[in-house]
Amino acid sequence: MTPATVPHLPRGVRLHHDRVRGTMVLLAPERALMLDEVGAAILGRVDGAAEVGQIAESLAQEYDAPLAEVSADVAEFLSDLARERLVDLHG
Amino acid sequence: MANPPAPIAMLAELTHRCPLSCPYCSNPLQLAGREAELTTEDWERVFRQAAEIGVLQVHLSGGEPASRRDLEALVGAACDAGLYTNLITSGIGLTPDRLQAIADRGLDHIQLSVQGTTAISADRVGGYRGGFDRKMLMAEAIHRIGLALTLNVVMHRHNLEELPEVFDLAERLGARRVEIACVQFQGWALKNRATLQPTRQQVDRAKALVAEARTTRAGRLVIDFVPPDYYSDLPKACMGGWGTTGLNVSPDGQVLPCHAAQTIPSLTFSNVRDRDLGWIWANDPAFNAFRATDWLPEACRACDRVGVDFGGCRCQAMAILGDASLPDPVCRRTPGRAALDAALVAEGNAPGLDAAIFRRMGAIAG
Numbered sequence: 001m002t003p004a005t006v007p008h009l010p011r012g013v014r015l016h017h018d019r020v021r022g023t024m025v026l027l028a029p030e031r032a033l034m035l036d037e038v039g040a041a042i043l044g045r046v047d048g049a050a051e052v053g054q055i056a057e058s059l060a061q062e063y064d065a066p067l068a069e070v071s072a073d074v075a076e077f078l079s080d081l082a083r084e085r086l087v088d089l090h091g
Numbered sequence: 092m093a094n095p096p097a098p099i100a101m102l103a104e105l106t107h108r109c110p111l112s113c114p115y116c117s118n119p120l121q122l123a124g125r126e127a128e129l130t131t132e133d134w135e136r137v138f139r140q141a142a143e144i145g146v147l148q149v150h151l152s153g154g155e156p157a158s159r160r161d162l163e164a165l166v167g168a169a170c171d172a173g174l175y176t177n178l179i180t181s182g183i184g185l186t187p188d189r190l191q192a193i194a195d196r197g198l199d200h201i202q203l204s205v206q207g208t209t210a211i212s213a214d215r216v217g218g219y220r221g222g223f224d225r226k227m228l229m230a231e232a233i234h235r236i237g238l239a240l241t242l243n244v245v246m247h248r249h250n251l252e253e254l255p256e257v258f259d260l261a262e263r264l265g266a267r268r269v270e271i272a273c274v275q276f277q278g279w280a281l282k283n284r285a286t287l288q289p290t291r292q293q294v295d296r297a298k299a300l301v302a303e304a305r306t307t308r309a310g311r312l313v314i315d316f317v318p319p320d321y322y323s324d325l326p327k328a329c330m331g332g333w334g335t336t337g338l339n340v341s342p343d344g345q346v347l348p349c350h351a352a353q354t355i356p357s358l359t360f361s362n363v364r365d366r367d368l369g370w371i372w373a374n375d376p377a378f379n380a381f382r383a384t385d386w387l388p389e390a391c392r393a394c395d396r397v398g399v400d401f402g403g404c405r406c407q408a409m410a411i412l413g414d415a416s417l418p419d420p421v422c423r424r425t426p427g428r429a430a431l432d433a434a435l436v437a438e439g440n441a442p443g444l445d446a447a448i449f450r451r452m453g454a455i456a457g
Binding site: 010011012013018025027028029030032082083084085 | 097099100143144145147148173175177199200202237238239241267268270309310311312313315
């Protein structure tokens with residue numbers, strides 16, 4: 001994964017606002033992943049066009065956090081999901 | 092009792108009708124006929140109620156769900172209710188046109204079963220000639236439409252040798268996921284246990300092959316593997332804990348804590364025709380019967396595993412020990428384990444598949 005990699009949610013994986021539990025959930029085959037605020041913020045920026053670097057920059061700005069730290073967190077989070085085929089990575 | 096957590100998943104058994112007759116079927120021996128089935132409107136109401144109480148995913152299953160002529164409408168109703176909708180199908184009864192219609196209604200994911208990796212082996216288990224070739228045509232159509240696909244195989248003594256070919260087939264069909272479940276002995280499978288039980292050697296080889304494939308196919312194919320119970324030393328958490336995570340609606344509208352719960356004679360079940368799902372989930376005595384762990388024997392309540400497996404499978408305790416409130420006999424720390432070991436010894440040289448009782452309506456009385 002590089003800062004220019006573009007992540008996207010493949011068909012069969014989608015973000016869902018769970019009104020009953022008051023949380024964002026990533027729904028996938030036989031999986032319902034309850035997301036914390038950071039996870040929801042990352043995946044909320046995954047639109048099939050935004051690059052990993054742009055997603056990290058936007059988060060660093062919004063949360064007023066060091067870019068290097070945020071970039072590492074974003075890369076780790078998306079790599080874990082890609083290993084489970086919950087996110088596809090291009091480029 | 093305190094309010095239970097909201098359920099996450101619902102198994103909707105739309106029908107018990109099925110063109111296949113797999114001897115490992117987990118349906119009950121007493122199959123519900125077409126005339127007893129819930130209507131389209133009943134299911135629409137159930138899907139809405141499920142979403143209201145927190146269900147996130149619905150698994151449309153059976154029998155063969157495509158045996159229902161209103162499957163397209165049912166998929167649409169589940170999707171409209173906001174549920175992540177998964178169709179569990181043998182592919183028989185579907186056509187490319189029906190698949191397209193179902194996809195257009197919003198289906199999220201499809202789980203296609205095969206009984207083996209060649210027409211000869213698969214059709215022998217499924218008891219339906221030409222079935223495998225039809226499944227391959229449906230897999231092609233699924234790929235063309237672009238639906239997310241999981242390949243699903245129930246494995247047993249007569250197909251476990253084909254495991255490497257299962258991985259290849261899954262990737263060739265474009266599946267992102269493969270679900271390999273060693274047969275669980277409930278319903279028809281329990282009747283055929285002697286014929287279906289794998290050998291220790293097969294199980295050890297399968298575990299090694301799964302571990303290897305998880306490495307070599309990482310990032311391409313996700314592998315879910317359910318090992319056979321009788322060769323495990325500790326039980327699985329049944330349904331993630333009775334009445335905590337999931338519920339099951341039978342074709343005739345009974346609401347069950349798990350698909351085999353009807354084998355427990357002390358339980359009676361509410362019906363979605365009479366009660367709404369939220370009331371049933373929170374108040375029905377069958378759901379409360381084995382919630383938490385205070386019903387377990389004292390030794391189990393003191394065990395360090397009690398919060399992991401909650402005493403295991405209630406239906407297995409019922410089937411093997413005749414008492415659903417005993418710990419799952421898979422557990423090596425319990426006296427009930429001797430019964431499973433005895434079965435493994437007694438059935439070690441059991442007959443071949445020809446001796447199996449294939450599942451069909453009216454095959455077994457009582």
